[in-house]
Amino acid sequence: xxxxxxxxxxxxxxxxxxxxxxxxxxxxxxxxxxxxxxxxxxxxxxxxxxxxxxxxxxxxxxxxxxxxxxxxxxxxxxxxxxxxxxxxxxxxxxx
Amino acid sequence: xxxxxxxxxxxxxxxxxxxxxxxxxxxxxxxxxxxxxxxxxxxxxxxxxxxxxxxxxxxxxxxxxxxxxxxxxxxxxxxxxxxxxxxxxxxxxxxxxxxxxxxxxxxxxxxxxxxxxxxxxxxxxxxxxxxxxxxxxxxxxxxxxxxxxxxxxxxxxxxxxxxxxxxxxxxxxxxxxxxxxxxxxxxxxxxxxxxxxxxxxxxxxxxxxxxxxxxxxxxxxxxxxxxxxxxxxxxxxxxxxxxxxxxxxxxxxxxxxxxxxxxxxxxxxxxxxxxxxxxxxxxxxxxxxxxxxxxxxxxxxxxxxxxxxxxxxxxxxxxxxxxxxxxxxxxxxxxxxxxxxxxxxxxxxxxxxxxxxxxxxxxxxxxxxxxxxxxxxxxxxxxxxxxxxxxxxxxxxxxxxxxxxxxxxxxxxxxxxxxxxxxxxxxxxxxxxxxxxxxxxxxxxxxxxxxxxxxxxxxxxxxxxxxxxxxxxxxxxxxxxxxxxxxxxxxxxxxxxxxxxxxxxxxxxxxxxxxxxxxxxxxxxxxxxxxxxxxxxxxxxxx
Numbered sequence: 029x030x031x032x033x034x035x036x037x038x039x040x041x042x043x044x045x046x047x048x049x050x051x052x053x054x055x056x057x058x059x060x061x062x063x064x065x066x067x068x069x070x071x072x073x074x075x076x077x078x079x080x081x082x083x084x085x086x087x088x089x090x091x092x093x094x095x096x097x098x099x100x101x102x103x104x105x106x107x108x109x110x111x112x113x114x115x116x117x118x119x120x121x122x123x
Numbered sequence: 124x125x126x127x128x129x130x131x132x133x134x135x136x137x138x139x140x141x142x143x144x145x146x147x148x149x150x151x152x153x154x155x156x157x158x159x160x161x162x163x164x165x166x167x168x169x170x171x172x173x174x175x176x177x178x179x180x181x182x183x184x185x186x187x188x189x190x191x192x193x194x195x196x197x198x199x200x201x202x203x204x205x206x207x208x209x210x211x212x213x214x215x216x217x218x219x220x221x222x223x224x225x226x227x228x229x230x231x232x233x234x235x236x237x238x239x240x241x242x243x244x245x246x247x248x249x250x251x252x253x254x255x256x257x258x259x260x261x262x263x264x265x266x267x268x269x270x271x272x273x274x275x276x277x278x279x280x281x282x283x284x285x286x287x288x289x290x291x292x293x294x295x296x297x298x299x300x301x302x303x304x305x306x307x308x309x310x311x312x313x314x315x316x317x318x319x320x321x322x323x324x325x326x327x328x329x330x331x332x333x334x335x336x337x338x339x340x341x342x343x344x345x346x347x348x349x350x351x352x353x354x355x356x357x358x359x360x361x362x363x364x365x366x367x368x369x370x371x372x373x374x375x376x377x378x379x380x381x382x383x384x385x386x387x388x389x390x391x392x393x394x395x396x397x398x399x400x401x402x403x404x405x406x407x408x409x410x411x412x413x414x415x416x417x418x419x420x421x422x423x424x425x426x427x428x429x430x431x432x433x434x435x436x437x438x439x440x441x442x443x444x445x446x447x448x449x450x451x452x453x454x455x456x457x458x459x460x461x462x463x464x465x466x467x468x469x470x471x472x473x474x475x476x477x478x479x480x481x482x483x484x485x486x487x488x489x490x491x492x493x494x495x496x497x498x499x500x501x502x503x504x505x506x507x508x509x510x511x512x513x514x515x516x517x518x519x520x521x522x523x524x525x526x527x528x529x530x531x532x533x534x535x536x537x538x539x540x541x542x543x544x545x546x547x548x549x550x551x552x553x554x555x556x557x558x559x560x561x562x563x564x565x566x567x568x569x570x571x572x573x574x575x576x577x578x579x580x581x582x583x584x585x586x587x588x589x590x591x592x593x594x595x596x597x598x599x600x601x602x603x604x605x606x607x608x609x610x611x612x613x614x615x616x617x618x619x620x621x622x623x624x625x626x627x628x629x630x631x632x633x634x635x636x637x638x639x640x641x642x643x644x645x646x647x648x649x650x651x652x653x654x655x656x657x658x659x660x661x662x663x664x665x666x
Binding site: 033035036037038040042066067068069071096097099100101102103104105106107108109110111112113120121122 | 137138139181182183184188192195196199332335336337339340341343344351355358359361362363365366369373416429430432433434436437439440
């Protein structure tokens with residue numbers, strides 16, 4: 029589902045070994061994402077929409093991944109959430 | 124077992140089907156009690172809900188998955204807390220000034236987690252919809268977890284440092300702790316919809332990133348692995364709470380247009396209430412982190428102006444406008460941390476932690492971060508106070524400040540356009556005059572004066588003589604009202620409060636760690652191991 033919004037959504041994750049493959053997957057699937065490194069924390073901004081795809085995380089992680097595992101290392105989010113078995117989406121709907 | 128082996132395995136449900144069965148599938152229609160007798164508070168605020176089933180948790184988290192992931196979070200967190208305690212982590216933070224911030228946290232913030240636990244328990248009882256009830260149950264458990272993990276973590280600091288061992292007692296009595304206490308009690312005594320808009324949306328979605336992202340990242344930067352771990356563990360729940368906040372807002376706005384003005388009023392009120400409460404973070408970030416990640420004004424730009432801007436742009440399609448008093452928060456962002464630190468410093472004999480004036484290094488940083496405000500308005504004040512300290516006549520307030528009837532902060536803030544004039548507002552109600560710190564607080568008072576006239580304002584109560592321990596005789600010749608009021612509040616005069624230099628915390632820190640208690644001022648005592656040559660040390664001590 030496309031959005032026309034360019035307002036930033038974000039996800040912030042703990043900076044640890046569990047999240048490295050998730051961050052790599054986000055970079056791969058969201059070319060416009062900007063990754064900010066802070067002490068202990070990574071904040072990823074993206075205009076309009078950011079998607080985390082289960083398959084991409086699994087490629088980087090080398091094992092099966094349940095998207096709900098993100099809950100363990102997630103610090104914060106901005107945007108409307110839609111989660112299915114395959115995708116975790118953050119999105120603003122309007123300009 | 125053969126029969127089982129032959130059975131066709133059940134088709135695995137997808138996330139959405141599983142969620143539907145384990146939430147709405149668990150609900151039922153009452154048959155022998157009337158709905159309005161079961162859900163007693165859901166109507167009185169005037170909110171119109173046509174179909175509770177339209178509400179869905181976008182995480183689609185069910186109770187079984189909840190316990191699984193929460194259990195994992197706890198195991199991770201307690202492994203770190205154990206390691207922290209076993210390795211004397213309390214001595215690995217930057218310096219002992221940092222520990223003063225933890226006192227503010229345990230005395231003023233942890234109790235809010237417990238209050239929130241109570242509030243969401245009530246919502247889990249009062250909401251007729253199954254989806255929001257389950258989300259509220261989970262959040263209620265989360266908040267209890269946050270309170271207990273914070274208490275466990277900070278208990279290690281309480282073994283070594285002053286001012287952290289009486290937190291539940293102090294929360295109900297210390298004059299400035301009525302700021303967080305009254306905030307949450309205002310929310311929890313509202314109706315269920317106002318409570319959830321106040322806490323889940325205005326506070327958690329719009330504002331708490333400021334507490335748990337830059338401040339906790341700052342805790343990590345200062346070496347406090349225990350605090351950052353409970354902070355981020357709590358925040359992993361918070362991301363879910365924030366989602367509840369935005370889903371509730373959308374649900375209310377989509378259910379009926381009549382809800383729009385109610386929701387707007389609550390956003391305006393609770394954004395301002397939450398902002399006033401969280402301004403405390405401004406001073407904690409700018410003054411209490413010896414090593415800093417970002418300044419308050421930068422955090423406000425990122426987390427309110429940029430991210431809040433995106434949020435309110437999204438909500439515009441429902442006719443919702445940004446909070447009425449948001450412009451004031453932007454106008455104040457270069458002032459609020461400095462004004463607050465000044466008031467704490469001036470009242471340092473009446474607070475439960477120790478205070479200091481910013482070092483030259485810190486003032487240089489503030490000049491850089493606050494080029495439009497710091498050198499003009501606040502540096503001269505600190506330099507004057509430093510000179511007074513050096514002359515042996517340090518400045519102190521000997522009286523307690525005027526409090527705002529709504530937010531209960533001292534009336535310490537200035538007019539938006541004029542940082543040299545205090546902002547003071549008044550309203551009349553039933554022949555009495557009430558005082559507010561700002562237009563934002565006056566809006567709130569004027570909308571429901573009958574609620575705020577009941578506020579228990581600690582400074583008023585102290586001056587009326589209602590804050591002394593049993594057996595204290597105010598007519599005794601040696602009666603010292605300040606000393607007795609502190610004892611009533613659970614603050615040990617001369618131990619928990621006053622100047623950081625010379626305090627038990629500073630002296631013990633140097634004795635136990637051989638490192639300076641204030642990294643910017645050098646050693647206060649001979650306990651600090653000196654790595655300079657003997658001649659340098661002798662010359663410095665002589666000089």
